[in-house]
Amino acid sequence: MTARQDFRQIERIPCLILANSREGSRQVAAEIAGLIRIRQAEGRQCVLGLATGSTPTGIYAELVRLHREEGLSFRNVITFNLDEYYPMQPEDVQSYVRFMREHLFDHIDIPAGCWNVPDGTVAPERINDYCRDYEARIAAAGGIDIQILGIGRTGHIGFNEPGSDLTSRTRMITLDSVTRVDAAADFFGTENVPRRAITMGVGTILEARRIFILAFGENKATIVARTVEGDTTPTIPATYLQKHSQTQFLIDAAAAANLTRVRLPWLVGDVAWDPQLIRRAVIWLSEKSGKALLKLTDSDYNEGGLQDLLADHGSAYEINLKVFRHLQSTIIGWPGGKPAEKKTVGDRPQPFDHIFPKRVLCFSPHPDDDVISMGGTLIRLADQGHQVHVAYQTSGNIAVFDDDALRFSEFVTDYCGAFGLISPQIRELEDHVEEFLRRKQAGQVDSPQVQMIKGLIRQGEAVAGARCCGIPRDRLHFLNMPFYETGGVKKKPLGDADIQIIVDLLRTLKPHQIYAAGDLTDPHGTHRVCLKAIFRACALCKDDEWYRDCEIWLYRGAWQEWPVHQIEMAVPLSPQEVRQKRDAIFKHQSQKDRALFPGSDAREFWQRAEERNAATAARYDKLGLAEYQAIEGFVRWDRSWGLND
Numbered sequence: 001m002t003a004r005q006d007f008r009q010i011e012r013i014p015c016l017i018l019a020n021s022r023e024g025s026r027q028v029a030a031e032i033a034g035l036i037r038i039r040q041a042e043g044r045q046c047v048l049g050l051a052t053g054s055t056p057t058g059i060y061a062e063l064v065r066l067h068r069e070e071g072l073s074f075r076n077v078i079t080f081n082l083d084e085y086y087p088m089q090p091e092d093v094q095s096y097v098r099f100m101r102e103h104l105f106d107h108i109d110i111p112a113g114c115w116n117v118p119d120g121t122v123a124p125e126r127i128n129d130y131c132r133d134y135e136a137r138i139a140a141a142g143g144i145d146i147q148i149l150g151i152g153r154t155g156h157i158g159f160n161e162p163g164s165d166l167t168s169r170t171r172m173i174t175l176d177s178v179t180r181v182d183a184a185a186d187f188f189g190t191e192n193v194p195r196r197a198i199t200m201g202v203g204t205i206l207e208a209r210r211i212f213i214l215a216f217g218e219n220k221a222t223i224v225a226r227t228v229e230g231d232t233t234p235t236i237p238a239t240y241l242q243k244h245s246q247t248q249f250l251i252d253a254a255a256a257a258n259l260t261r262v263r264l265p266w267l268v269g270d271v272a273w274d275p276q277l278i279r280r281a282v283i284w285l286s287e288k289s290g291k292a293l294l295k296l297t298d299s300d301y302n303e304g305g306l307q308d309l310l311a312d313h314g315s316a317y318e319i320n321l322k323v324f325r326h327l328q329s330t331i332i333g334w335p336g337g338k339p340a341e342k343k344t345v346g347d348r349p350q351p352f353d354h355i356f357p358k359r360v361l362c363f364s365p366h367p368d369d370d371v372i373s374m375g376g377t378l379i380r381l382a383d384q385g386h387q388v389h390v391a392y393q394t395s396g397n398i399a400v401f402d403d404d405a406l407r408f409s410e411f412v413t414d415y416c417g418a419f420g421l422i423s424p425q426i427r428e429l430e431d432h433v434e435e436f437l438r439r440k441q442a443g444q445v446d447s448p449q450v451q452m453i454k455g456l457i458r459q460g461e462a463v464a465g466a467r468c469c470g471i472p473r474d475r476l477h478f479l480n481m482p483f484y485e486t487g488g489v490k491k492k493p494l495g496d497a498d499i500q501i502i503v504d505l506l507r508t509l510k511p512h513q514i515y516a517a518g519d520l521t522d523p524h525g526t527h528r529v530c531l532k533a534i535f536r537a538c539a540l541c542k543d544d545e546w547y548r549d550c551e552i553w554l555y556r557g558a559w560q561e562w563p564v565h566q567i568e569m570a571v572p573l574s575p576q577e578v579r580q581k582r583d584a585i586f587k588h589q590s591q592k593d594r595a596l597f598p599g600s601d602a603r604e605f606w607q608r609a610e611e612r613n614a615a616t617a618a619r620y621d622k623l624g625l626a627e628y629q630a631i632e633g634f635v636r637w638d639r640s641w642g643l644n645d
Contacts, residue, residue, distance in 0.1 A: 007268040015248075015251060015259065016250050016251070017262075018251065018252055020252055021216040025056075025057075029066065031212070032048065032059070032063065032146055036076065040073070040076050044076070045076050046145055047077075047078050047141045048146055048147075049148060050148055051082050052083075052100065053150050055150035055214050059148065063104065064104065074109050078114045078115070078116075079110070080200070081096060081100060081117040083158045083159045083200065084096045085194040086172060087120050089121060093444075096118075116134070116137060118134060119198070131170040131172070132170075134170045135170050135204065138204065143208070144208040145209050145210065146208065146210050147212070149205070149212070149241075150214060151213060151224070153219070155223050155237055156176070156238070157237055157238050158199040160199055160201065161176040161237070164234060165202065166202055166203060166234075166240055166243075168202045169200075170200050171201060172197070172198055188442055192443065202240050206243065209246060211241065211244055211248070213238070214249075214251070216255055217252070217521060218255070218521045219559075221258040225260075227241070228249060264284065266305060266308065273313065278319065278323065281306055282296070282306075282319060282323045285300060286624075293327075294317075298310060301316050324623075324625070327620065327625055330568055330569055332571060336360060336513060337350055337353045337358065338356065339356045352549055357387060358387070358513050359386075359509055360515070361511035361515070362389070364392050364393065364462075365394060365517050365527045367394075367396045370390050370392075370462075371465045371468070371588075372558045372605050372606075372609050373557030374515060374557065374634075376573040376630065379470060380571060382470035388469075389475045389477060392462055392476070393481050393484075394481055394526060394530070395451075395480050395484065397446075397455040398488065400454035400458060401590065404457055405453045405454050405457070406433055409430045412429070433449060433450055448487075451487050461588040461591075462476065465584040479502070482497050482498055483533075491526070494533055499533055506538070513550070514550060515554075516531055516552065516553075517530065517556070517558070518554030518555060518562075521560050522558065552636070554635045554636075555633075557632065558608070564616065564619050564633075567635065568635050570620065570631045570633050572629075574629060578613070581609070585609065592604060610630065614630050
């Protein structure tokens with residue numbers, strides 16, 4: 001029998017699960033502001049240890065707000081940043097000096113000389129002396145009062161990579177290959193990421209009086225669980241935080257997903273058995289025991305720690321049957337519904353089944369997410385007679401290699417020359433592209449002409465991919481949302497103009513079905529921004545007459561997949577449809593073989609998609625349902641979830 005434990009015995013670092021990252025940022029900023037004010041009243045300095053990256057930006061934004069709107073002064077504050085790439089000039093785009101100035105230092109009244117970031121310009125022969133001096137400055141300030149940390153995919157804190165010692169101090173370190181891959185987006189390619197960095201040591205961090213470590217998003221769930229619940233080990237330096245009594249993890253629900261109390265809550269306490277939790281528990285038990293759903297017995301439930309479920313909901317057979325029937329009902333070969341002449345008495349009713357054919361609108365954050373994530377379903381919808389539209393929310397232009405842009409500009413010149421159509425403007429464009437790219441520095445923003453060429457490359461690939469799915473060119477919409485068009489990895493905030501573009505499209509098409517990307521672990525965060533834009537646009541359209549007959553489905557596949565217990569529509573794909581989907585993905589040649597920003601999964605996108613679709617089908621099969629080549633899974637967006645989160 002599986003023994004029940006208190007989750008506080010399992011979690012070796014206290015974890016606070018928050019509604020969203022904004023709430024976590026506000027809480028930490030409030031703690032910092034409170035300590036600053038206490039120290040001001042005492043006439044003492046407040047010493048802060050700061051971090052960079054996307055995680056702490058919300059904290060810095062809130063501190064800036066407190067300074068501007070509530071008079072919080074930083075005149076008694078001294079700061080020490082965790083790390084810096086080496087070598088690195090302070091004015092470089094990727095410099096942590098520049099990052100901290102842009103996000104915090106230039107917007108508050110901290111005195112000159114009171115903020116410290118490791119110097120990426122120190123001569124190599126002086127590094128050891130510099131690092132000792134950095135430690136001495138921390139000690140002279142009285143030690144760090146509050147240390148802010150993020151956590152890397154390898155479990156590094158600061159740049160303390162796997163293998164870092166518990167007693168390590170500020171030093172030069174060689175970056176792990178995984179860390180460099182994760183940083184590739186900021187440097188426009190892994191090859192441009194520095195191989196070394198200067199970082200505070202684990203021992204230095206652990207001397208802080210209080211530590212807040214923050215993690216947000218699905219891509220942090222695995223390392224959070226390993227750090228919080230696993231043994232301390234030098235291969236995951238963040239686990240050393242278990243030895244610090246004043247450390248607190250602040251995480252959102254997505255980052256908490258792999259904690260035992262979230263993943264298997266019935267093993268750590270009493271639960272309220274709603275239908276989705278029952279499905280999750282029974283599917284877990286089925287996979288754990290290696291038995292199909294309908295073969296699970298009362299003994300399996302008891303030995304798996306699900307006695308309470310049996311007590312509340314009857315025999316194993318009855319529970320098994322309910323879960324089996326639900327999963328069976330999710331398998332839908334007609335995702336847009338059937339025409340009247342195809343319907344039979346045994347068909348399961350679907351929402352808005354009376355509307356056929358439907359106007360279908362698939363939102364694709366980048367120009368390839370549509371075919372990667374739901375290419376098989378798009379093929380099925382088009383084949384079954386629905387009017388399928390695809391809206392590409394961003395140009396994806398930063399993800400094109402420079403060589404491709406040069407090759408296409410040369411093609412235009414050669415093509416025009418072959419027909420005697422060459423003009424000074426065309427020759428000037430090729431000369432500009434060649435000269436600009438020859439002189440371009442790593443991470444430099446492309447010129448408008450190069451951005452345009454790269455955008456057109458991806459647009460042409462999207463047209464070809466959609467054509468493979470049976471979707472004509474006149475049903476493709478290239479929105480080029482303004483928030484994305486900065487030419488760099490760093491984007492502008494989502495604005496009214498972005499939302500209005502989507503509102504206008506929705507009100508023009510009046511779709512019966514909307515599909516949107518629900519996998520939010522892409523390395524740039526573009527999927528999350530694009531989904532938020534769709535929800536905000538829907539909020540503005542919610543009183544429109546057409547919206548009452550509209551359903552919204554969320555797909556995944558490019559970066560993650562829906563777990564089976566969450567899937568509400570499983571579209572099975574035939575071997576032919578799998579091949580056709582692969583062909584559609586292959587049309588995105590600029591992303592094939594080696595994508596500029598591959599993220600944490602080194603496989604090509606077609607390989608990721610096929611493996612995930614095949615794995616979902618295999619899970620259905622092992623649970624005792626029909627065996628398919630592949631399945632694309634979808635979750636219906638519930639309007640009660642809220643439109644603006």
